Amino acid sequence: MKVFRTLSAAAIVAGMTLAAPAAWAQSKTIYIGMNGGPMEKAYTSQVLPAFEKANNVQVTVVPGTSSDILAKLLANRAHPQVHVAFLDDGVMARAVSLGVCEKLEDSPVLKELYPFARMKDDVGAGVQLGMTGIAYNKKLFAEKGWASPTSWLDFADPKYKGKVVFQSASSSTFGLHGLLALNRIWGGSEQNVEPAFTKWPSTVGPNVVEYIPNSAKISEMVQTGEAALFPLTPTGVADLQDKGLPVAYVNPKEGPVLLLVDVCVVKNNPDDQLAQKLAQFLLSAPAQEKAAEAGKQIPTNRLAKMPASMQQSLGNIDDLVHKVTVVDWNAINAHRAQWDTRWNQQIER
Structure with missing residues (x-):
């Protein structure tokens, strides 16, 4: 079996932009863009080796945030350096609107997905189910005598x-x-965010000790006792628990917000047949079961089974998916720039 490699964008640009697409196909190497860290580790160690062995192909991971990956796709539209991409659902909506993804080939595996995981016209599909709910510092809550949170209004x-x-x-x-x-x-x-911007300064705002650009600092702030309550996913909480941190996840009674990681076959990629095959593999129950075992990735394939520990923590996924709030990313992306400016000027000023 061949070994996975992870390359930086700079290395790929330096070594591959001059190569003809035919050379890529002949080398039987396929490039996949995805988040680094726990996700990359889970896929490269437990999920992708089966595809590599079955297809006599080397898989090279290009790590980066969804925004980073989309920027690479847009910069190399004519000769993309990535065959398949994992993108958060909001970024995927932008990618589709900008025409960088192609339709997934019809396959029985698409019918195994939860309906909300299939994008319109099957131009992409959810490969990992997530939900943003409430995470809290169990140690701090116990010290304060606070009951577990139950609502977004907490x-x-x-x-x-x-x-x-x-x-x-x-x-x-x-x-x-x-x-x-x-x-x-x-x-x-999603068409009217006036209530949030109007109420925030007198409700949530006074409670916030710090606004952080991403979740990387939460680990430190839990350890120092600064963070009692914060939005996060079950997978994010599990990663913190693996570090020995006293955190727990709660689905708010109003419902968590759906967060999908979608898979996209990149338009104009140099080996479309292999790229489509990889996408179908990633959406399959066996691949998603491996992702759940290795990285606590919640399956979007209804036939995939999760480890007992995940089932105990999350409960019945079929029941849970009926309670999630699905946001309108097209409406969000249409107004996101204005919201970002308003947030930065009014909330984080």
Whole structure:
């Protein structure tokens, strides 16, 4: 079996931009863009080797955030350096609107997915199910004698003053999800965020000790006791628990917000047949079971089984998916720039 390699964007640009697409196909190397860290480790160690062995192909991971990967796809439209890409659902909506993804080939595996995981016209599909809910510091809650949180409105409870950590809605999907969840409770929608921006300064705002650009700092802030309450996913909480941190996840009674990681076959990629085959493999139950075992990735394939520990923590996934809030990414992306400016000027000023 061949060995996976991870390359930086700079290395790929330096070594591959001059190579003809035919040379890529002949080398039987396929490039996949995805988040680095735990996701990359899970896929390269447990999921992708089966595809590599079965197809006599080398898989090279190009790590980066969804925004980074989309930027690479746009910069190399004519001769893309990535065959298949993992993108967060909000970024995937932008990628599709910009025409960098092609339709997935019809396959029985598509019918095994939860309906919301199939994008319109099958131009992409959810490969990992996530949901943004409430995470909290169990140690701090026990010390304070606080009951576990139950609602998105807990972020506005005065008893948490100075103990809420919120990701920036202008740079983090988790922060944006939290903003939109509260906005809905206050009577708004993706077409009308006025309730959230109007109410935030007198409700959640006074409780926030710090707005952070992403979730990387949460680990440190839990250890120092600064963070009591923050938006996060079950997978994100599991990663913190693996580090020995006293955190727990709660699905708010109003419902968590759906967060999908989607897979996209890149248009004009140099080996479309192999790229389509890889996408179908990643959406299959066996591949998603491996991802669940190795990285606590929640399957989007209804036939995939999760480890007992995940089932115990998350409960019945079929029941849970009926409670998630699905946001309108087309509406969000149409107004995102204005929201980001308003957030930065009014909330994080």
